[in-house]
Amino acid sequence: MQTPALTELDSRYLIHPVSNFRDHQKKGVKILESGDGVWLTAADGERYLDAFAGLWCVNVGYGQQRVVDAAVKQMQTLPYATGYFGFGSEPAIKLAEKLVSMTPDSLQHVYFSLGGTDAIDAAIRYITHYYNAIGKPTKKHIISLKRGYHGSSGVGAGITGLPAFHTNFDVPTPSQHHISCPYLYRSEFDTPEALIAASVKELEDKVAEIGADNVAAFFCEPVVGSGGVVVPPKGWLKAIEQTCKRLGILLLLDEVITGFGRTGKMFACEHEDIQPDLMTMAKGLTSGYAPMGAVMMSDEIFNGIADGPNKAAVVGHGQTYSAHPVSAAVALEVISIYEEGLLAHAQNVEPYFKAKLEACLSHPLVGDVRNLGLLGAVELVADKATKRQFNPALKLSETIADIAWKHKLIFRAFGDNILGFAPALSFTEADFDTLFERLQLTLDEVL
């Protein structure tokens, strides 16, 4: 049972990520004790259906013994190996080769980080180094999407396009810029084509305003995740890729959420056959069983850095735990699970998930539903006809998540009243039935 002492200690000592410090102290922590498949058991002894795979990461579900065995075996054999000073380890090298074979041909080299935030940081540092090395030192500005999320580091938080990550943190910096999110439901455009054309024009105008010689790269998620699961119209990413090429700026795809089967392909860029210059990944890479992320880059960037004027010097970017062998062993096992049938299963159940989401549209509170693969959202509105939003200050989605908790269901509540779903790829039709029954009970209780 959850002891008052533990709750009290949490509130006194533990700072939770992206939380309101005082609200959290008032509400208290919900302590999770164990996981099994798609279920979590909390310290209250109750079992909860996890429709968010932890933090959109536990794609293989909880309790995968073969992943645990891989971690134990690696810990027993070699729990740590540095990548510094010319050392390396077998699982990290094999994982790098595996990732190159799984991703678009444009990506040929991998740097391993500890998660998504520092994969983005590493990307920014390598891009900076690259442009200095090839004699284009003015190309330093980065453009990204409003609502986009690219981690919360000192620099990355400014590339993130969510106000909560800027307020009081003195970002974005003058070299970080944002353009509109391709969010059809909340846009002024009636057709996907018009939205795509406007998005391309906005990117072109922004590059012209900054000067193409000053712009390094465009960063985006193939589906905006933490900004409210915004699925861009089909064709948007292709149009953006072509625009970046035409304007001579690098394209970084942030597949931290969308990678590893989440959208119905191993990587979301496969839906439109995109060849990015850089890609970041984390979460589903290890399915949350161990911390790890990666940034992948093209030959052009790698060679630009390797053969630049400072080629006799070290490239000064690294971390003690880069390419950690235990995380790499975990990732290799997790990838085998995707390839041995889990990705195919996720593709098979996607139409069922989609149909269940679409059925939610008959509820008076639901204005929009959207998904790509097993990444989905339900958007709540105060008025369906006008799409009027509830006042975000009411924090309705948080209230709804609290009600869902009473119904033993976990999903993610976004600030502007969007409910996010990212179930484990192992969800069955019966699990989806349970999810949507509990969601219906939850929504009915709000009315």
Ligand code: PLP
């Ligand atoms: N990029 C995207 C698209 C993300 O969704 C996240 C985390 O949610 C990050 C980067 C940061 O990853 P991490 O939390 O592992 O540092």
